[in-house]
Amino acid sequence: MRLADYAPAPSPRRVRIFLAEKGLEIETVQVDLSCGEEFAEPFVSLNPRCVVPLLELDDGSCIGEAAVICRYLEARHPEPPLHGTTPEARARIEMWDRVIEDDGLRAVAETVRNRSPAFEGRALTGPVAYPQLPELAERGRQRTRQFLDDLDARLAESPFVAGNEYSVADITAFVCIGFARWAKVKPEPRHTHLVRWYDALSERPSAKA
Amino acid sequence: MRLADYAPAPSPRRVRIFLAEKGLEIETVQVDLSCGEEFAEPFVSLNPRCVVPLLELDDGSCIGEAAVICRYLEARHPEPPLHGTTPEARARIEMWDRVIEDDGLRAVAETVRNRSPAFEGRALTGPVAYPQLPELAERGRQRTRQFLDDLDARLAESPFVAGNEYSVADITAFVCIGFARWAKVKPEPRHTHLVRWYDALSERPSAKA
Numbered sequence: 001m002r003l004a005d006y007a008p009a010p011s012p013r014r015v016r017i018f019l020a021e022k023g024l025e026i027e028t029v030q031v032d033l034s035c036g037e038e039f040a041e042p043f044v045s046l047n048p049r050c051v052v053p054l055l056e057l058d059d060g061s062c063i064g065e066a067a068v069i070c071r072y073l074e075a076r077h078p079e080p081p082l083h084g085t086t087p088e089a090r091a092r093i094e095m096w097d098r099v100i101e102d103d104g105l106r107a108v109a110e111t112v113r114n115r116s117p118a119f120e121g122r123a124l125t126g127p128v129a130y131p132q133l134p135e136l137a138e139r140g141r142q143r144t145r146q147f148l149d150d151l152d153a154r155l156a157e158s159p160f161v162a163g164n165e166y167s168v169a170d171i172t173a174f175v176c177i178g179f180a181r182w183a184k185v186k187p188e189p190r191h192t193h194l195v196r197w198y199d200a201l202s203e204r205p206s207a208k209a
Numbered sequence: 210m211r212l213a214d215y216a217p218a219p220s221p222r223r224v225r226i227f228l229a230e231k232g233l234e235i236e237t238v239q240v241d242l243s244c245g246e247e248f249a250e251p252f253v254s255l256n257p258r259c260v261v262p263l264l265e266l267d268d269g270s271c272i273g274e275a276a277v278i279c280r281y282l283e284a285r286h287p288e289p290p291l292h293g294t295t296p297e298a299r300a301r302i303e304m305w306d307r308v309i310e311d312d313g314l315r316a317v318a319e320t321v322r323n324r325s326p327a328f329e330g331r332a333l334t335g336p337v338a339y340p341q342l343p344e345l346a347e348r349g350r351q352r353t354r355q356f357l358d359d360l361d362a363r364l365a366e367s368p369f370v371a372g373n374e375y376s377v378a379d380i381t382a383f384v385c386i387g388f389a390r391w392a393k394v395k396p397e398p399r400h401t402h403l404v405r406w407y408d409a410l411s412e413r414p415s416a417k418a
Contacts, residue, residue, distance in 0.1 A: 049308070057297065061297065061301070063297075063300045063301070063304055064304050064308075065303075065304050065307050065308075067307070068300050068303045068304045068307060069300075071299075071300065071303065072296055072297075072299070072300040075296035075299070075300075076296055087281055087284035087285055088266065088270065088272075088281075090280075090281070090284065091272045091277050091278075091280065091281040091284075092270070092272070094274075094277045094280065095272055095273050095274050095277045098274050098276070098277060099258070099273075099274075124352075128352075128355060130348060130351075130352075133342065133344050133345060133348070135342050135344065135345075136342060136344075136345060139339060139342070142339075143333075143337075143339075146337060
Protein backbone atom coordinates (compact mmCIF):
# COMPACT_ATOMS: atom_id res chain seq x y z
CA MET A 1 0.00 0.00 0.00
CA ARG A 2 1.44 3.37 -1.01
CA LEU A 3 0.05 6.90 -0.68
CA ALA A 4 0.60 9.53 -3.35
CA ASP A 5 0.92 12.70 -1.34
CA TYR A 6 1.88 16.36 -1.67
CA ALA A 7 2.86 17.83 1.66
CA PRO A 8 1.49 21.39 1.29
CA ALA A 9 -1.95 20.42 -0.12
CA PRO A 10 -5.04 20.09 2.08
CA SER A 11 -6.65 16.92 0.67
CA PRO A 12 -3.71 14.56 1.26
CA ARG A 13 -3.28 16.09 4.71
CA ARG A 14 -6.70 14.69 5.61
CA VAL A 15 -5.37 11.21 4.92
CA ARG A 16 -2.06 11.83 6.72
CA ILE A 17 -3.85 12.97 9.89
CA PHE A 18 -6.23 10.02 9.60
CA LEU A 19 -3.29 7.61 9.36
CA ALA A 20 -1.61 9.26 12.35
CA GLU A 21 -4.78 8.90 14.45
CA LYS A 22 -4.92 5.23 13.48
CA GLY A 23 -1.26 4.77 14.34
CA LEU A 24 -0.57 3.55 10.81
CA GLU A 25 2.59 4.22 8.85
CA ILE A 26 2.57 3.55 5.14
CA GLU A 27 4.94 4.31 2.31
CA THR A 28 4.31 7.69 0.74
CA VAL A 29 5.54 9.21 -2.47
CA GLN A 30 5.49 12.97 -3.11
CA VAL A 31 3.84 14.19 -6.31
CA ASP A 32 5.08 17.77 -6.68
CA LEU A 33 2.02 19.75 -7.76
CA SER A 34 4.09 22.95 -7.86
CA CYS A 35 5.79 21.74 -11.02
CA GLY A 36 2.91 19.81 -12.57
CA GLU A 37 3.98 16.27 -11.70
CA GLU A 38 0.31 15.29 -11.42
CA PHE A 39 -0.06 15.78 -15.18
CA ALA A 40 3.03 13.75 -16.10
CA GLU A 41 4.06 10.11 -16.04
CA PRO A 42 4.19 8.01 -13.98
CA PHE A 43 1.37 9.63 -11.99
CA VAL A 44 -1.09 10.48 -14.75
CA SER A 45 -1.43 6.81 -15.70
CA LEU A 46 -2.18 5.88 -12.11
CA ASN A 47 -4.75 8.66 -11.79
CA PRO A 48 -6.02 10.27 -15.00
CA ARG A 49 -7.92 12.73 -12.79
CA CYS A 50 -4.50 14.16 -11.84
CA VAL A 51 -5.20 14.71 -8.16
CA VAL A 52 -3.71 13.61 -4.87
CA PRO A 53 -4.19 11.85 -2.54
CA LEU A 54 -4.23 8.48 -4.26
CA LEU A 55 -3.89 5.17 -2.46
CA GLU A 56 -2.19 2.46 -4.50
CA LEU A 57 -3.04 -1.02 -3.28
CA ASP A 58 -0.69 -3.99 -3.44
CA ASP A 59 -2.52 -5.42 -6.45
CA GLY A 60 -1.85 -2.19 -8.37
CA SER A 61 -5.41 -0.87 -8.21
CA CYS A 62 -5.87 2.68 -6.96
CA ILE A 63 -8.35 4.44 -4.71
CA GLY A 64 -8.83 8.18 -5.12
CA GLU A 65 -10.67 10.85 -3.10
CA ALA A 66 -9.58 11.61 0.46
CA ALA A 67 -12.94 10.71 2.02
CA VAL A 68 -13.08 7.37 0.21
CA ILE A 69 -9.49 6.53 1.17
CA CYS A 70 -10.29 7.25 4.82
CA ARG A 71 -13.37 5.01 4.72
CA TYR A 72 -11.29 2.25 3.14
CA LEU A 73 -8.62 2.57 5.84
CA GLU A 74 -11.36 2.47 8.48
CA ALA A 75 -12.71 -0.78 7.00
CA ARG A 76 -9.25 -2.35 7.02
CA HIS A 77 -8.15 -0.87 10.38
CA PRO A 78 -11.26 -0.27 12.51
CA GLU A 79 -9.43 0.84 15.69
CA PRO A 80 -9.71 3.48 16.97
CA PRO A 81 -13.03 4.14 15.22
CA LEU A 82 -13.13 7.47 13.38
CA HIS A 83 -16.39 6.84 11.51
CA GLY A 84 -18.58 5.70 14.40
CA THR A 85 -19.52 2.16 15.34
CA THR A 86 -23.21 1.92 14.36
CA PRO A 87 -24.88 2.61 11.01
CA GLU A 88 -26.59 5.65 12.57
CA ALA A 89 -23.38 7.12 14.02
CA ARG A 90 -21.59 6.39 10.77
CA ALA A 91 -24.25 8.22 8.77
CA ARG A 92 -24.16 11.22 11.11
CA ILE A 93 -20.37 11.46 10.89
CA GLU A 94 -20.29 11.03 7.12
CA MET A 95 -23.02 13.65 6.73
CA TRP A 96 -20.96 16.15 8.72
CA ASP A 97 -17.84 15.23 6.80
CA ARG A 98 -19.62 16.10 3.56
CA VAL A 99 -21.01 19.33 4.99
CA ILE A 100 -17.47 20.40 5.93
CA GLU A 101 -16.23 19.47 2.48
CA ASP A 102 -19.02 21.27 0.65
CA ASP A 103 -19.27 24.42 2.73
CA GLY A 104 -15.65 24.62 3.86
CA LEU A 105 -13.07 22.97 1.65
CA ARG A 106 -14.87 23.76 -1.59
CA ALA A 107 -15.38 27.39 -0.58
CA VAL A 108 -11.71 27.87 0.21
CA ALA A 109 -10.64 26.09 -2.99
CA GLU A 110 -13.01 28.31 -4.98
CA THR A 111 -11.33 31.37 -3.48
CA VAL A 112 -7.73 30.27 -3.87
CA ARG A 113 -7.97 28.69 -7.31
CA ASN A 114 -9.85 31.61 -8.85
CA ARG A 115 -7.53 34.28 -7.54
CA SER A 116 -3.94 33.13 -7.10
CA PRO A 117 -1.67 33.55 -10.16
CA ALA A 118 -0.26 30.12 -9.28
CA PHE A 119 -3.58 28.58 -10.37
CA GLU A 120 -4.02 30.46 -13.62
CA GLY A 121 -5.75 28.13 -16.09
CA ARG A 122 -6.30 25.63 -13.28
CA ALA A 123 -9.43 26.93 -11.59
CA LEU A 124 -10.52 23.34 -11.14
CA THR A 125 -8.42 20.27 -10.44
CA GLY A 126 -7.98 17.81 -13.28
CA PRO A 127 -6.61 17.70 -16.79
CA VAL A 128 -8.95 20.29 -18.37
CA ALA A 129 -7.82 23.93 -18.17
CA TYR A 130 -10.67 26.10 -16.92
CA PRO A 131 -10.08 29.85 -16.65
CA GLN A 132 -10.26 31.67 -13.34
CA LEU A 133 -13.49 33.53 -12.54
CA PRO A 134 -12.78 36.51 -10.23
CA GLU A 135 -16.46 36.63 -9.17
CA LEU A 136 -16.12 33.07 -7.95
CA ALA A 137 -13.08 33.96 -5.83
CA GLU A 138 -15.14 36.69 -4.19
CA ARG A 139 -18.09 34.36 -3.59
CA GLY A 140 -15.70 31.77 -2.21
CA ARG A 141 -14.33 34.19 0.37
CA GLN A 142 -17.86 35.14 1.40
CA ARG A 143 -18.74 31.43 1.77
CA THR A 144 -15.58 30.73 3.74
CA ARG A 145 -16.51 33.45 6.26
CA GLN A 146 -20.01 32.00 6.48
CA PHE A 147 -18.47 28.57 7.06
CA LEU A 148 -16.48 29.82 10.05
CA ASP A 149 -19.62 31.32 11.56
CA ASP A 150 -21.57 28.11 10.97
CA LEU A 151 -18.81 25.91 12.36
CA ASP A 152 -18.56 28.09 15.46
CA ALA A 153 -22.32 27.75 15.97
CA ARG A 154 -22.09 23.98 15.55
CA LEU A 155 -19.25 23.74 18.07
CA ALA A 156 -21.28 25.80 20.53
CA GLU A 157 -23.74 22.90 20.75
CA SER A 158 -21.37 19.95 20.32
CA PRO A 159 -17.83 19.27 21.61
CA PHE A 160 -16.79 17.82 18.26
CA VAL A 161 -18.07 18.42 14.73
CA ALA A 162 -20.25 15.30 14.50
CA GLY A 163 -21.12 14.89 18.19
CA ASN A 164 -19.48 13.84 21.43
CA GLU A 165 -16.55 11.97 19.90
CA TYR A 166 -13.61 13.01 17.78
CA SER A 167 -14.16 11.72 14.22
CA VAL A 168 -13.04 12.00 10.62
CA ALA A 169 -15.28 15.09 10.34
CA ASP A 170 -13.03 16.88 12.83
CA ILE A 171 -10.03 16.02 10.70
CA THR A 172 -11.67 17.50 7.60
CA ALA A 173 -12.69 20.65 9.48
CA PHE A 174 -9.25 21.04 11.07
CA VAL A 175 -7.55 20.80 7.68
CA CYS A 176 -10.05 23.26 6.28
CA ILE A 177 -9.23 25.91 8.88
CA GLY A 178 -5.55 25.62 7.99
CA PHE A 179 -6.37 25.77 4.28
CA ALA A 180 -8.52 28.88 4.80
CA ARG A 181 -5.34 30.83 5.56
CA TRP A 182 -4.52 30.48 1.86
CA ALA A 183 -7.67 32.54 1.26
CA LYS A 184 -6.61 34.98 4.01
CA VAL A 185 -9.58 34.01 6.16
CA LYS A 186 -9.08 32.86 9.72
CA PRO A 187 -11.11 32.46 12.89
CA GLU A 188 -11.75 35.68 14.79
CA PRO A 189 -11.80 36.13 18.58
CA ARG A 190 -15.62 36.07 18.52
CA HIS A 191 -15.46 32.45 17.26
CA THR A 192 -14.84 31.25 20.81
CA HIS A 193 -16.13 27.69 20.32
CA LEU A 194 -14.25 27.20 17.09
CA VAL A 195 -11.04 28.53 18.68
CA ARG A 196 -11.45 26.23 21.73
CA TRP A 197 -11.89 23.22 19.46
CA TYR A 198 -9.08 24.20 17.08
CA ASP A 199 -6.60 24.74 19.91
CA ALA A 200 -7.47 21.35 21.40
CA LEU A 201 -7.00 19.58 18.06
CA SER A 202 -3.71 21.39 17.51
CA GLU A 203 -2.38 19.64 20.62
CA ARG A 204 -3.00 16.18 19.21
CA PRO A 205 0.17 14.55 17.82
CA SER A 206 -1.67 13.97 14.51
CA ALA A 207 -1.83 17.75 13.93
CA LYS A 208 1.79 17.64 12.76
CA ALA A 209 1.00 15.14 10.02
CA MET B 210 -38.35 5.94 8.80
CA ARG B 211 -39.58 8.69 6.50
CA LEU B 212 -38.04 10.31 3.42
CA ALA B 213 -38.39 14.01 2.67
CA ASP B 214 -38.62 14.08 -1.10
CA TYR B 215 -39.37 16.42 -3.98
CA ALA B 216 -40.37 14.48 -7.07
CA PRO B 217 -38.82 16.68 -9.80
CA ALA B 218 -35.41 17.16 -8.12
CA PRO B 219 -32.39 15.00 -8.98
CA SER B 220 -30.90 14.36 -5.52
CA PRO B 221 -33.96 12.71 -3.95
CA ARG B 222 -34.40 10.70 -7.12
CA ARG B 223 -31.07 9.01 -6.38
CA VAL B 224 -32.57 7.74 -3.12
CA ARG B 225 -35.89 6.73 -4.72
CA ILE B 226 -34.13 4.63 -7.36
CA PHE B 227 -31.89 3.13 -4.68
CA LEU B 228 -34.94 2.16 -2.62
CA ALA B 229 -36.60 0.65 -5.68
CA GLU B 230 -33.51 -1.44 -6.46
CA LYS B 231 -33.53 -2.68 -2.86
CA GLY B 232 -37.23 -3.46 -3.06
CA LEU B 233 -37.89 -1.16 -0.10
CA GLU B 234 -40.95 0.99 0.34
CA ILE B 235 -40.88 3.73 2.94
CA GLU B 236 -43.12 6.62 3.80
CA THR B 237 -42.29 9.77 1.86
CA VAL B 238 -43.37 13.34 2.31
CA GLN B 239 -43.12 15.92 -0.46
CA VAL B 240 -41.32 19.19 0.32
CA ASP B 241 -42.36 21.52 -2.48
CA LEU B 242 -39.19 23.37 -3.47
CA SER B 243 -41.10 25.30 -6.14
CA CYS B 244 -42.77 27.36 -3.42
CA GLY B 245 -39.95 27.45 -0.89
CA GLU B 246 -41.23 24.84 1.56
CA GLU B 247 -37.61 23.89 2.31
CA PHE B 248 -37.11 27.27 3.98
CA ALA B 249 -40.26 27.07 6.11
CA GLU B 250 -41.46 25.08 9.08
CA PRO B 251 -41.75 22.23 9.70
CA PHE B 252 -38.92 21.31 7.32
CA VAL B 253 -36.34 23.95 8.21
CA SER B 254 -36.16 22.72 11.79
CA LEU B 255 -35.55 19.18 10.60
CA ASN B 256 -32.85 20.31 8.18
CA PRO B 257 -31.43 23.82 8.63
CA ARG B 258 -29.48 23.23 5.40
CA CYS B 259 -32.85 23.38 3.61
CA VAL B 260 -32.22 20.57 1.16
CA VAL B 261 -33.84 17.30 0.22
CA PRO B 262 -33.51 14.35 0.42
CA LEU B 263 -33.58 13.95 4.18
CA LEU B 264 -34.15 10.64 5.95
CA GLU B 265 -35.91 10.95 9.28
CA LEU B 266 -35.27 7.97 11.55
CA ASP B 267 -37.76 6.59 14.05
CA ASP B 268 -35.91 8.24 16.94
CA GLY B 269 -36.39 11.64 15.28
CA SER B 270 -32.77 12.07 14.19
CA CYS B 271 -32.16 12.93 10.55
CA ILE B 272 -29.65 11.91 7.91
CA GLY B 273 -28.98 14.28 5.03
CA GLU B 274 -27.08 13.96 1.75
CA ALA B 275 -28.22 11.47 -0.89
CA ALA B 276 -24.96 9.51 -0.91
CA VAL B 277 -24.93 9.18 2.88
CA ILE B 278 -28.58 8.09 2.96
CA CYS B 279 -27.84 5.40 0.36
CA ARG B 280 -24.87 4.10 2.37
CA TYR B 281 -27.04 4.01 5.49
CA LEU B 282 -29.76 2.06 3.67
CA GLU B 283 -27.10 -0.33 2.36
CA ALA B 284 -25.87 -0.95 5.93
CA ARG B 285 -29.41 -1.66 7.12
CA HIS B 286 -30.52 -3.60 4.02
CA PRO B 287 -27.45 -5.21 2.42
CA GLU B 288 -29.29 -7.16 -0.29
CA PRO B 289 -28.92 -6.78 -3.21
CA PRO B 290 -25.53 -5.12 -2.69
CA LEU B 291 -25.23 -1.76 -4.46
CA HIS B 292 -21.95 -0.71 -2.81
CA GLY B 293 -19.89 -3.84 -3.40
CA THR B 294 -19.15 -6.62 -0.95
CA THR B 295 -15.46 -6.13 -0.11
CA PRO B 296 -13.67 -3.02 1.20
CA GLU B 297 -11.86 -2.73 -2.13
CA ALA B 298 -15.02 -2.99 -4.24
CA ARG B 299 -16.76 -0.59 -1.90
CA ALA B 300 -13.97 1.96 -2.26
CA ARG B 301 -13.96 1.66 -6.04
CA ILE B 302 -17.74 2.14 -6.23
CA GLU B 303 -17.74 5.07 -3.81
CA MET B 304 -14.87 6.70 -5.69
CA TRP B 305 -16.84 6.51 -8.93
CA ASP B 306 -19.97 7.76 -7.19
CA ARG B 307 -18.06 10.85 -6.09
CA VAL B 308 -16.55 11.37 -9.52
CA ILE B 309 -20.05 11.34 -11.05
CA GLU B 310 -21.26 13.78 -8.39
CA ASP B 311 -18.33 16.16 -8.82
CA ASP B 312 -17.98 16.14 -12.58
CA GLY B 313 -21.62 15.48 -13.46
CA LEU B 314 -24.22 16.54 -10.93
CA ARG B 315 -22.30 19.60 -9.77
CA ALA B 316 -21.63 20.71 -13.33
CA VAL B 317 -25.30 20.50 -14.27
CA ALA B 318 -26.36 22.24 -11.06
CA GLU B 319 -23.83 25.00 -11.76
CA THR B 320 -25.41 25.52 -15.17
CA VAL B 321 -29.04 25.41 -14.14
CA ARG B 322 -28.78 27.41 -10.92
CA ASN B 323 -26.73 30.21 -12.44
CA ARG B 324 -28.95 30.69 -15.45
CA SER B 325 -32.59 29.87 -14.82
CA PRO B 326 -34.76 32.76 -13.56
CA ALA B 327 -36.36 30.21 -11.20
CA PHE B 328 -33.08 30.10 -9.25
CA GLU B 329 -32.48 33.85 -9.02
CA GLY B 330 -30.78 34.53 -5.66
CA ARG B 331 -30.45 30.77 -5.11
CA ALA B 332 -27.30 29.96 -7.05
CA LEU B 333 -26.41 27.53 -4.27
CA THR B 334 -28.66 25.37 -2.15
CA GLY B 335 -29.14 26.40 1.44
CA PRO B 336 -30.43 29.35 3.42
CA VAL B 337 -27.91 31.97 2.20
CA ALA B 338 -28.89 33.86 -0.97
CA TYR B 339 -25.96 33.88 -3.39
CA PRO B 340 -26.37 35.74 -6.69
CA GLN B 341 -26.19 33.96 -10.01
CA LEU B 342 -22.91 34.15 -11.94
CA PRO B 343 -23.53 33.90 -15.70
CA GLU B 344 -19.87 32.91 -16.28
CA LEU B 345 -20.41 29.94 -14.00
CA ALA B 346 -23.45 28.82 -15.99
CA GLU B 347 -21.31 28.85 -19.11
CA ARG B 348 -18.50 26.92 -17.41
CA GLY B 349 -21.05 24.47 -16.08
CA ARG B 350 -22.36 23.71 -19.55
CA GLN B 351 -18.83 23.20 -20.81
CA ARG B 352 -18.14 20.83 -17.91
CA THR B 353 -21.39 18.94 -18.49
CA ARG B 354 -20.38 18.29 -22.11
CA GLN B 355 -16.97 17.13 -20.93
CA PHE B 356 -18.69 14.85 -18.44
CA LEU B 357 -20.69 13.13 -21.18
CA ASP B 358 -17.52 12.53 -23.19
CA ASP B 359 -15.71 11.17 -20.12
CA LEU B 360 -18.61 8.95 -19.13
CA ASP B 361 -18.84 7.56 -22.66
CA ALA B 362 -15.11 6.77 -22.55
CA ARG B 363 -15.52 5.06 -19.19
CA LEU B 364 -18.44 2.97 -20.45
CA ALA B 365 -16.37 1.94 -23.47
CA GLU B 366 -14.07 0.05 -21.11
CA SER B 367 -16.56 -1.10 -18.48
CA PRO B 368 -20.17 -2.38 -18.71
CA PHE B 369 -21.18 -0.32 -15.68
CA VAL B 370 -19.78 2.89 -14.21
CA ALA B 371 -17.76 1.26 -11.43
CA GLY B 372 -17.02 -2.07 -13.08
CA ASN B 373 -18.78 -5.29 -14.03
CA GLU B 374 -21.76 -4.89 -11.71
CA TYR B 375 -24.59 -2.40 -11.49
CA SER B 376 -24.01 -0.18 -8.43
CA VAL B 377 -25.01 3.04 -6.72
CA ALA B 378 -22.61 4.86 -9.08
CA ASP B 379 -24.85 3.87 -12.00
CA ILE B 380 -27.84 5.33 -10.19
CA THR B 381 -26.04 8.64 -9.68
CA ALA B 382 -24.91 8.76 -13.31
CA PHE B 383 -28.36 7.81 -14.61
CA VAL B 384 -29.99 10.58 -12.58
CA CYS B 385 -27.34 12.99 -13.81
CA ILE B 386 -28.09 12.30 -17.48
CA GLY B 387 -31.76 13.08 -16.82
CA PHE B 388 -30.83 16.21 -14.89
CA ALA B 389 -28.55 17.38 -17.72
CA ARG B 390 -31.64 17.95 -19.85
CA TRP B 391 -32.37 20.89 -17.54
CA ALA B 392 -29.12 22.37 -18.84
CA LYS B 393 -30.14 21.47 -22.41
CA VAL B 394 -27.26 19.01 -22.72
CA LYS B 395 -27.92 15.42 -23.74
CA PRO B 396 -26.00 12.46 -25.08
CA GLU B 397 -25.24 12.61 -28.80
CA PRO B 398 -25.27 9.70 -31.26
CA ARG B 399 -21.46 9.53 -31.07
CA HIS B 400 -21.78 8.61 -27.36
CA THR B 401 -22.54 5.01 -28.34
CA HIS B 402 -21.42 3.41 -25.05
CA LEU B 403 -23.26 5.92 -22.94
CA VAL B 404 -26.42 5.48 -25.00
CA ARG B 405 -26.20 1.66 -24.75
CA TRP B 406 -25.84 1.88 -20.97
CA TYR B 407 -28.55 4.54 -20.55
CA ASP B 408 -31.06 2.60 -22.63
CA ALA B 409 -30.40 -0.56 -20.59
CA LEU B 410 -30.87 1.29 -17.29
CA SER B 411 -34.06 2.90 -18.59
CA GLU B 412 -35.54 -0.60 -18.89
CA ARG B 413 -35.06 -1.35 -15.21
CA PRO B 414 -38.27 -0.92 -13.17
CA SER B 415 -36.37 1.43 -10.81
CA ALA B 416 -36.01 3.98 -13.63
CA LYS B 417 -39.59 5.06 -13.00
CA ALA B 418 -38.86 5.95 -9.36
